[in-house]
Each structure stands twice: as structure tokens, then as C-alpha cells.
Amino acid sequence: MSFDYNMTRVNRILNHPDYKKYLVQLQERERERKFCCHNISHFLDVARIAYIINLEMKLDINIELIYSAALLHDIGKAVNDVENVGHSRLSANLAEPILYDCGFVDLEVECILDAILNHNNEKIKVSHNNNLTSLLYRADKLSRPCYMCDVRNLCYWSLENKNLQLKI
């Protein structure tokens, strides 16, 4: 069995010097973090859950858009939020030049940045859209193993958002 879809641009992101730098910075910043971390494991969990939902629901969203959005959605946590804009906005700002460097075109960049900007926007939860933005929102939430977490009672997530059972 072979997978013949093209992941060239996703792999360019993984090898992009700025992306690699942000991953190292994230690791440094979250070294003492007791809650869920924002690392490559989280990004790949989100990408793969999103892709599973995409297949199950026959959404037919391009795999490179899904993986790119997932890989980049939290990189804003690698830098200081001096203007207090939130990590979604910071992530989108850092992601934009990387996406163009890796060969994504305007419409694709727009779509990926919208998903990144709204990945923690509660309004997306009730929007019932089946686009990349709602896919990333859902996969991000589903990715966290609250059922195994020692500090879940200290976490800011509401009880209804916590994954107390494995769903996917």
C-alpha cells in the first residue's frame, strides 16, 4: 500500500529554519510546564486527528492544508506576547512568511491563517462549518488526554471541554 499524495510543502515547513528555531524556543519556554505542552507531538496529534475527521466526514480538505495549519497553530507560544494579542494571532503572524517560503499561494495561506487565528475561538465550536477552521478547532480540543492528566483540576479548560473519555 502506498500513499501517493504530495507532502512536499509540509516537509518544507518541518525543515524551515525559522520553524525549527520556534520549536526549540517552545521547548525551552515550556521546560517546567505542568500542563499540556505545545510541541511537535501535539502538532502531529492535531494533524492526524484532523485528517481522520476529514476522512470520516468526507470533507475532502487538502492534506497539506491540514498538516500545515496543525504544525503552525501554536508556534506563537515561542515568542513574547508584548502587545497582548494572544498566541493565535502571534502564530498566524509567524506562520505567514513560512507558508510563502514553503510554496503556498495566497488562497491557501488565507485559509490556513484563518484556521490558526480561530483555533481557540469558542464561536467556531457552534458554527457547524465543515471547513479547515472548524476542523483545526475540533482536532486541537480532541488532542488533549485530560483523562490521563494529573493536573486536570487545575487546568483552565471548562469541564465540558475536557476530554474525560477517549473519543477518537
Ligand SMILES: [Fe+2]
Ligand atoms: Fe493554541
Ligand SMILES: [Fe+2]
Ligand atoms: Fe494546540
